[in-house]
Amino acid sequence: MARKTGSHSDITGPRVREAALRLFAEHGFAAVSMRQIAKEVGVQAGALYLYTPDKQTLLFDLLADHMRAVLAGLAEVDMSGGPVAQLEAFSRFHIRFHLARPDAVFISYMELRNLSEENFAKLGEMRREYEDALEGILVAGQHSGEFDVDDTKLTTLALISMLNGVLTWYKPDGRLTLERVEAIYSDMVGKAVRLTPV
Amino acid sequence: MARKTGSHSDITGPRVREAALRLFAEHGFAAVSMRQIAKEVGVQAGALYLYTPDKQTLLFDLLADHMRAVLAGLAEVDMSGGPVAQLEAFSRFHIRFHLARPDAVFISYMELRNLSEENFAKLGEMRREYEDALEGILVAGQHSGEFDVDDTKLTTLALISMLNGVLTWYKPDGRLTLERVEAIYSDMVGKAVRLTPV
DNA sequence: GTCTATAAACCGATAGAC
DNA sequence: GTCTATCGGTTTATAGAC
Structure with a gap:
């Protein structure tokens, strides 16, 4: 199990990704240099190209x-x-999951334009899969007569935008608990699609 | 009224700003060079520093x-x-106004971190003034008994996030007219804060 | 696996000619 | 008002030593 000095492939790789994620979220992809990432990890810039x-x-x-x-x-x-x-359940999951990974969510919405056309398309497919899950719920509720949704596709995007908005202000040590934020947002989502009382 | 050849201060200035706005929105502030902006305008990079x-x-x-x-x-x-x-009225104004200026809205939400602390604070004040206008409406509706809002500040931010979301997908020549988008969004906003029927 | 050194290009901003 | 030229610094990525 002896390991050569200076050989840290298994731990340096993840550390490169963690540093890049943090720096991209803080300063933006274009504003962060490979040298900055390397410095954060504690290696020289050239070493990054191993990963x-x-x-x-x-x-x-x-x-x-x-x-x-x-x-x-x-x-x-x-x-x-x-x-x-x-x-x-979807609303609460979205809030909880995204608040736990603010950096990744941030760059997911900010740095798409720095991807190649091919990579952009791949991510678009995955994002659409997520949106389709929400739209499926709206369609089901519409058929069951529980929801009044004008346009399910548009409503899906509007609801996800609203839920994502939590990232722009939420601070873990703020005045509201995570549970309360989940409750308020899922309540607003529920109301926004509910049948209007006549 | 004769004008010296090569003197175009009155038209080059606006053109610099238009080009910068467009390029910042498309590629991001950090990714756009002064040389790119100059090229777009049709002057040399040094000339930009006149403006x-x-x-x-x-x-x-x-x-x-x-x-x-x-x-x-x-x-x-x-x-x-x-x-x-x-x-x-607020919802419709927001949708209409922002859809007419997608580039400016885009960089307003993406490039805040590239501002100095001082400039960031100045913009924050202006943005807060806008948010306060919406929150004032929510508070008034709460007092009149027409709205059921759990937390007016949080709800304000959530509604603005939802309205801003329209920018991520709206295309002027798409399947929905501006009037219809305005109607759908303002309807969702209205429902999200309306009193729950018992 | 990591380092140093380097290539080739680009950056923001300025100085001075016209 | 705009140009050319330039300063001093940065960038991504690679080559080769260890």
């Missing part, structure tokens, strides 16, 4: 990993109830 | 002008009705 073929692929891998985690997390959410319960 | 002391001030001026325009536009909206009518 990524280039800077843009490093970004793409971070975004793709995040989307995979989002979809995997959603798959574990209990969706056994009806549309109303499902919509609340 | 801005530096790159960051150019960004700030674009953002500040935009926020001034937003506040001026809001001031002209008819707010003579009650809270319900005011909320619809």
Whole structure:
């Protein structure tokens, strides 16, 4: 099990990704240099190219990993109830999951334009899979007569925008607990699609 | 009224700002060079410094002008009705105004971190003034018993996030007219804060 | 696996000619 | 008002020593 001095492939790789994620979120992809990332990790710039073929692929891998985690997390959410319960479960999951990974969410919405057309398309597919899950709930609720949604696709995007907005202000040590934020947002989401009382 | 050849201060200035706005929105502030902006305008890089002391001030001026325009536009909206009518007027104004200036809105939310602390604070004040206008409507509706809002500050931010979301997908030649988008969004906003039927 | 050194290009901003 | 030229510094990525 002896290991050569200076050989840290198994730990340097993750550390490169963590540093890149943090720095990209803080300063933006274009504003962060490979030298800054290397300095954060504690290696020289040249060593980074052992873990990524280039800077843009490093970004793409971070975004793709995040989307995979989002979809995997959603798959574990209990969706056994009806549309109303499902919509609340989705809203609460979205808030909770995204607040736990603010950096990844931030760059997922900010740095898409720094991807190649091909990589952009790949991420678009994954994002659409997530949106389709929400739209499916809205459609089900519409058919069951529990929801009044004018345009399910548009409403899906509007609700996700609203839920994402939590990232722009939430601070873990703020005046509101995570549970309360989840409750308020899922309540607003529920109301926004509910049948109007006549 | 004769003008010296090569003297175009009155038209080059606006052209610099237009080019910068477009390029910042497309590629991001950090990714755009002064040389790119100059090329777009049709002058040499050095000439840009006749119109801005530096790159960051150019960004700030674009953002500040935009926020001034937003506040001026809001001031002209008819707010003579009650809270319900005011909320619809605000929502429709927001959608309409922002969809007409997608580039300015985009960089207003993306490039704040590239401002100095001082310039960031100035913009924050203006943005807060806009948010306060919406929160005032929510508070009024809460007092009149027409709205059921859990936390007016949080709800304000959530509604603005939802309204801003329209920018991520709206295309002027898409399947929905501007009027219809306005109607759908203002309807969702209205429902999200409305009293829950018992 | 990491280092140093380097290539080739680009950056923001300024000085001075016209 | 705009140009050319330039300063001093940065960038991504690679080559080769260890």
